[in-house]
Amino acid sequence: MHALEVKNLFKSFGDINAVKDVSFNVPEGAVFGLIGRNGAGKTTTIRMILNIYLPDKGEVIFRGNKVDSAFKDQVGYLPEERGLYKKMKVLDTIKFFAELKGKSGKEINKRANEYLERFELSDRKDSKIEDLSKGNQQKIQFISTLIHDPDFIILDEPFAGLDPINTELLKDIILENSKKGKVVIFSTHLMDFAEKMCDHIAMINNGELILSGSLKEIKTRFAQKNVSLNYEGDLSFLNGNPIIEKISDFGNTTGIRVKEADQIQKLLKLLIDNSINVKKFDANDISLHDIFVELAGSDL
Amino acid sequence: MINDKVITIIKREINAKLLSKGFIAMTILVPVFLFGILALQTYFIGIDSEDFASLIIITEDEKLSYEIQKEISENELLQKNFSFNYEVKDSIQTTELIENQKSSLIANELTGIVFISNNNLYDKKINYFSKNPTNRQLFDKLDDALNQALLNWYFTDKEISEDDLQFARSWVDIKGFRVSDKDEIEEEGIGNQVLSFLFSFLLYFSLLLLGSFMMQAVIEEKSNRIVEVLLSSATSQDLMVGKILGNALTGLLQMAIWLSPLMILISTSWFVLPKEFILSISWGNIFYFLVNYFIALTTFLGLFSCVGAMFDNPQDAQQGVFPLMLLIMIPFFMTFALQKNPDSTFATIISIAPITSLIVMPARITLVDVSLIQLVGSLFLSILFLVFVFILAGKIYRVAILSTGSKPTLAIIFKWLKAK
Structure with missing residues (x-):
């Protein structure tokens, strides 16, 4: 059984159709990426999942039941635009959000102190939120999202504004939760993160679902004529070559798509013949970014 | 309507308000301000004379x-x-x-x-x-x-004696005696007129002030996106009810503090007022005033929070708040007419009708003995109106609170009311 089933969601605001017939399934224990550019309809979809917006049509099923206000207690939500009460103290803030989810007492105190220690904020628990740096405020928001030990975690751009050490710490905590069997949904426009962390994805463009399923299966499906290349040299000789369909240059890495799957060996020979110093040649590999560009017809 | 989430929000609102410097300063400064204004007025009259x-x-x-x-x-x-x-x-x-x-x-x-x-x-x-x-x-x-x-x-x-002349010279001096359920018939001073003004002014002042604070708080929550986090845990109805009740309870406590001198006056003989300022006031009056104030505050906080939810910034919200200010100001000015004859048909109607009764009735009960049926009727109609406001404001609030962008038109607000 899927943890979450999103079925034919529609939502419009006046003349704007924000979400059009979006359906996807999130398996139990998945780290799920909801991917699309800004304004694609990701946040509206999440708000409908959380029952903040009522869909014009369609429904969201969580473990066999239609989502209602009781579902909110099982969710930890980190919105894209963070929001905390500036005058509240750190520990009070965390306890307030836990209590809103129906959890309070010693257990919450203990968990809050553990998280604060892990994020190196133990000495700031009596500080007011407004006295913390933006990065530290973000950590408090993240702790508040997880403090009630939710079964279902929705994170919108969780790494924005964090330094590399805290990004790593956050990633560890997310993976820990995933290992415990929690369902994690990412909403992001950064394909790199989604590719590294998610095992399932749904891609939304202009309010419509353009792709969904297991990341592995999707990549296998799209990668058959692709090569991911790291090199030194000049690739301009490939322009106009009859075996090449498309070249996407990202600086250090270049994605090359050949017209037929059996032309990959010819491509490798061409590179060596033209004195290209090949550092990595990964056949049948394609980035999520390339898949998005191919499907949406434009860059992110 | 009241669940654990609402209680959590009420607790947060009460904690945030009670411990704020603003609340403490306002609780102390308002009586000082009121008496200061009276003293200044007396001083200026003195200067003029x-x-x-x-x-x-x-x-x-x-x-x-x-x-x-x-x-x-x-x-x-x-x-x-x-x-x-x-x-x-x-x-x-x-x-x-x-x-x-x-x-x-x-x-x-x-x-x-x-x-x-x-x-x-x-x-x-x-x-x-x-x-x-x-x-x-x-x-x-x-x-x-x-x-x-x-x-x-x-x-x-005209051969009139000095005594007759003195009689002709003197004006009539009418003294009022209040006849009530009490055993004694008491002479009425100007104390109750002052109290009537004080009651209506306190209502006018605190409804406007707390309503504006509420509106600003909602706009702030909306603009800094806390509301989205809150709505991922509670429904918009929980949020609205929790905020309104939290603020109304804090306001009630503040009003009780402001009225505490009156309560001391009723229950002790610590203070002796000059004869002309003697008050005829009972615990029933104070209790009615506080109950009525709680209903009034809840009603207006509902309306002000609804306006706050509609707009993204205080400047735009001024446009929407003006009709609400009139709903407070007009009944306040009506209480001046009440002083002439608090038992006239007009006074009776405005002290029972919804909205106006919230400010007029507390002023009226200090001037005349109002029948129980009128008091209960006034409260009943006010509660009915409060329910109506909550239904209406709740419908607008749940859609408006997450809407951003241009100012809403009447057509859009109507759509929000009809939204699923």
């Missing part, structure tokens, strides 16, 4: 002129602050004098010229020529002396 005025009083009759001089010379206040010149002239000479004194009148060297013509002696019509011919303060001080002088002049030679 010491304004110097110079007058010429012209009569056509010498005897009358004598009576006026006599009456004024016996009046200490007039002697202290006024200088008088007395002339006996006919109307043509008076016109000439006015013409000659025109520049002095305009330069304020001469305050005014009073002319009592023989033609108007019996109807007591007096002409006053001045740069400021509507100086009510001056007339209030002068008219009694002039009237007494005219009385003396009229009754001279």
Whole structure:
């Protein structure tokens, strides 16, 4: 059984159709990426999942039941635009959000102190939120999202504004939760993160679902004529070559798509013949970014 | 309607407000401000009364002129602050004098010229020529002396004894005695009129102030996106009800603190008020006032939070808040009319009708004994109106709170009301 089933969601605001017939399934224990550019309809979809917006049509099923206000207690939500009460103290803030989810007492105190220690904020628990740096405020928001030990975690751009050490710490905590069997949904426009962390994805463009399923299966499906290349040299000789369909240059890495799957060996020979110093040649590999560009017809 | 989430939100609101410097400062400063205003008003009236005025009083009759001089010379206040010149002239000479004194009148060297013509002696019509011919303060001080002088002049030679004359001179003095369910019939001073004004002013002031605070808090929550986090845990109805009740309970506590001197006055004999300020007030009045205040506050906080949810910034919200301010201001001004006859049909209607009753009834109960049926009826209608406001405001709030962008039009608000 899927943890979450999103079925034919529609939502419009006046003349704007924000979400059009979006359906996807999130398996139990998945780290799920909801991917699309800004304004694609990701946040509206999440708000409908959380029952903040009522869909014009369609429904969201969580473990066999239609989502209602009781579902909110099982969710930890980190919105894209963070929001905390500036005058509240750190520990009070965390306890307030836990209590809103129906959890309070010693257990919450203990968990809050553990998280604060892990994020190196133990000495700031009596500080007011407004006295913390933006990065530290973000950590408090993240702790508040997880403090009630939710079964279902929705994170919108969780790494924005964090330094590399805290990004790593956050990633560890997310993976820990995933290992415990929690369902994690990412909403992001950064394909790199989604590719590294998610095992399932749904891609939304202009309010419509353009792709969904297991990341592995999707990549296998799209990668058959692709090569991911790291090199030194000049690739301009490939322009106009009859075996090449498309070249996407990202600086250090270049994605090359050949017209037929059996032309990959010819491509490798061409590179060596033209004195290209090949550092990595990964056949049948394609980035999520390339898949998005191919499907949406434009860059992110 | 009240669940664990609502209680959590109420607790947060109460903690945030009670411990804030703003709440503490306002609780202490409002009574200081109120008494300060009264003291300042008294002080300014005092300053005005010491304004110097110079007058010429012209009569056509010498005897009358004598009576006026006599009456004024016996009046200490007039002697202290006024200088008088007395002339006996006919109307043509008076016109000439006015013409000659025109520049002095305009330069304020001469305050005014009073002319009592023989033609108007019996109807007591007096002409006053001045740069400021509507100086009510001056007339209030002068008219009694002039009237007494005219009385003396009229009754001279009519063989009336001094006692009879004194009787004719004196005004009637009506004293009010309140007849109520109490055993005693008490003399009514001006204390209850002051209390009536105090009640209506406190309601007017705190509804406007707390309503505006509420609106700003909602706009802030909306603009810094806390609301999205909250709505991922609670419904918009929980959020709205929790915020309103939290703020209303805090407001109620604050009002109880403001009224505590009255409560001490009722329950102890620590303070003795001057006879004319003695209050006729019961615990029932205080209880009714507080219950009514809680309903009024809840109603208006609902309306103000709804307006706050509609707009992204306080500047835009001013447009939407104006009709709400009128709903508070109009009943407040109606309470002035109440002072003339608190038991008139008009007073009865406005003290029972929804919205107006919230401010008028507490003022009315200090002036007359209102029947139980009117009190209960007024509260019942107010509660019905409160339910209506909550349904309406809740429908707008749940959609508006997450809407951003351009200001909503009436058509959009109507759509929100109809939204699923």
